[in-house]
Amino acid sequence: MSKTSFYITTAISYVNGSPHLGHAYEGILTDAMARFKRLDGYDVRFLTGTDEHGEKVAKTAEENGMSAQEFADKNADEFREMTALLGLSNDDFIRTTEPRHYTAAQAIWTKLQDKGLIALGKYEGWYSVREEGYFTEDELTEGENGEKLTPNGTPVKWVEEESYFFKLSDYTEKLLDYYEAHPDFIQPASRRNEIISFVKQGLKDLSVSRHKDRLHWGVPVPGDENHVMYVWLDALTNYITAIGYPDEDSADFKKFWPADYHVIGKDITRFHCVYWPAFLMAADLPLPKAIFAHGFINVQGQKMSKSIGNVLSPTGMVEMYGLDQIRYLLLREISHGNDGNFSHDSAVERMNADLANGIGNLAQRTLSMIYKNCDGQIPEPPTSSEEDQKFLNGFYKEMPEAVRDKFTRFRIDEALKVIINFVGEADSYVDAMAPWALKKEDPERMKTVLYVLAEAIRCIAIAIQFATPSAAAKLLDQLKIPEDQRLFEHMSADYALKPGTAIDKPEGVFPRLEFSDEEQKAAG
Ligand code: MSP
Numbered sequence: 001m002s003k004t005s006f007y008i009t010t011a012i013s014y015v016n017g018s019p020h021l022g023h024a025y026e027g028i029l030t031d032a033m034a035r036f037k038r039l040d041g042y043d044v045r046f047l048t049g050t051d052e053h054g055e056k057v058a059k060t061a062e063e064n065g066m067s068a069q070e071f072a073d074k075n076a077d078e079f080r081e082m083t084a085l086l087g088l089s090n091d092d093f094i095r096t097t098e099p100r101h102y103t104a105a106q107a108i109w110t111k112l113q114d115k116g117l118i119a120l121g122k123y124e125g126w127y128s129v130r131e132e133g134y135f136t137e138d139e140l141t142e143g144e145n146g147e148k149l150t151p152n153g154t155p156v157k158w159v160e161e162e163s164y165f166f167k168l169s170d171y172t173e174k175l176l177d178y179y180e181a182h183p184d185f186i187q188p189a190s191r192r193n194e195i196i197s198f199v200k201q202g203l204k205d206l207s208v209s210r211h212k213d214r215l216h217w218g219v220p221v222p223g224d225e226n227h228v229m230y231v232w233l234d235a236l237t238n239y240i241t242a243i244g245y246p247d248e249d250s251a252d253f254k255k256f257w258p259a260d261y262h263v264i265g266k267d268i269t270r271f272h273c274v275y276w277p278a279f280l281m282a283a284d285l286p287l288p289k290a291i292f293a294h295g296f297i298n299v300q301g302q303k304m305s306k307s308i309g310n311v312l313s314p315t316g317m318v319e320m321y322g323l324d325q326i327r328y329l330l331l332r333e334i335s336h337g338n339d340g341n342f343s344h345d346s347a348v349e350r351m352n353a354d355l356a357n358g359i360g361n362l363a364q365r366t367l368s369m370i371y372k373n374c375d376g377q378i379p380e381p382p383t384s385s386e387e388d389q390k391f392l393n394g395f396y397k398e399m400p401e402a403v404r405d406k407f408t409r410f411r412i413d414e415a416l417k418v419i420i421n422f423v424g425e426a427d428s429y430v431d432a433m434a435p436w437a438l439k440k441e442d443p444e445r446m447k448t449v450l451y452v453l454a455e456a457i458r459c460i461a462i463a464i465q466f467a468t469p470s471a472a473a474k475l476l477d478q479l480k481i482p483e484d485q486r487l488f489e490h491m492s493a494d495y496a497l498k499p500g501t502a503i504d505k506p507e508g509v510f511p512r513l514e515f516s517d518e519e520q521k522a523a524g
Contacts, residue, residue, distance in 0.1 A: 049094030054231030360510030
């Protein structure tokens with residue numbers, strides 16, 4: 001049977017700076033969904049990459065005394081390195097300066113222009129370089145120094161220039177109808193409501209080019225060397241470039257478009273939920289199935305910012321806490337679509353409670369008892385009580401079903417809670433059965449109890465691979481589970497541990513984290 005396809009993307013990051021914890025969070029969140037879907041039997045394509053054009057990148061390159069291309073190359077490398085550092089399982093990494101992307105971006109432009117939906121005019125209005133977005137007067141507020149600010153708090157400047165316009169005004173009703181007919185298109189619902197109110201005010205035509213006298217760093221407008229494409233039209237197209245656009249008949253395009261999820265931050269919903277669907281409708285292409293907008297990460301209760309000096313680097317975090325630990329923390333602590341806060345103390349508390357004292361301790365205790373008391377082999381379970389069966393059914397049925405249900409609604413934090421609750425169930429089972437006491441009283445029963453526990457650990461390890469892939473793999477390796485039996489479908493009695501299998505000497509997979517006073521201080 002051929003597998004169902006699943007296409008998921010992150011936003012592509014601007015290369016005007018180095019990656020920070022916010023970028024890392026988005027990558028890890030998307031990776032968790034991609035990994036879960038693979039574990040659940042889907043044929044997954046996971047795309048991430050870098051957004052390299054536009055005024056923001058050009059300006060920062062100049063401030064750094066570098067050409068835009070050199071600067072983009074340097075920072076794109078850092079983003080690519082981040083994907084490896086975080087263990088992201090992306091299948092592709094796209095850069096908008098690649099030839100394949102120029103082809104796609106120019107093709108969509110030509111399609112829109114041929115349909116009479118792009119025409120030359122003059123733009124006069126407010127532009128935020130930080131957001132690379134246009135804003136109307138009534139959206140702006142006044143900052144402390146009297147400067148005008150966008151709803152996201154970034155400064156705007158007045159721009160007047162010749163520009164091509166896209167007929168966005170034709171799409172007000174079409175988009176509203178679409179949102180109505182597809183209630184899950186924008187997730188979570190709070191973001192959907194914001195977008196609907198914005199579109200209800202009526203959409204104006206959108207400036208989609210910049211004159212080369214003002215900005216040369218972009219994809220050239222086909223047939224007009226005086227203009228480059230507006231960075232968002234260029235950037236959004238990356239999602240179809242990577243699967244072969246403009247070849248709509250290519251195998252990848254047919255298989256993966258429309259995308260299942262574009263995962264983005266809450267600050268860029270307008271571009272993804274208004275402009276992008278309008279461009280796609282205009283290009284006669286189907287719309288993505290869903291846009292999921294996550295919240296922002298703050299550090300010690302404050303927005304990350306260079307001026308405060310609280311910008312956390314993914315490299316520093318992985319070095320300090322370990323990769324699986326930081327992945328787990330971000331996925332568990334930031335709840336569905338909301339902002340989250342990072343603080344060193346609560347991070348350590350959470351990692352120790354759930355990982356070191358939770359899964360790590362359960363596995364270490366159980367596997368050490370098997371190693372010592374059962375000749376280092378998975379014991380033969382002589383008789384298994386009804387209570388044991390009921391306990392194991394939770395791991396075979398309830399746990400995978402609940403995890404799947406949470407993922408269907410992009411509630412990854414809750415999927416982890418489900419797994420940790422099952423770790424708690426296993427801990428209670430150990431305490432109630434007290435296998436250490438059975439060693440003398442009833443060694444046969446001890447074997448059954450240890451077998452049942454090892455089975456529970458096998459299922460927990462399979463389930464948690466999406467969050468902590470290395471530690472989960474280590475546990476599955478210790479239990480000698482073959483590589484091809486690590487999917488959700490294998491959490492069943494049909495794939496239960498084989499008695500007599502020699503296991504490796506157990507080694508802890510989640511060390512307890514302890515930091516000296518100095519280290520604590522450095523972490524803030
Ligand atoms: N280049 C655009 C996206 C184009 S997608 C076709 C962009 N780049 S960005 O580098 O500014 O942001 C990349 C992603 O990181 C966005 O989804 C953004 O919301 C997210 N984050 C940036 N800072 C963040 C936090 N502090 N916390 C969580 N995510 C944040 O926007």
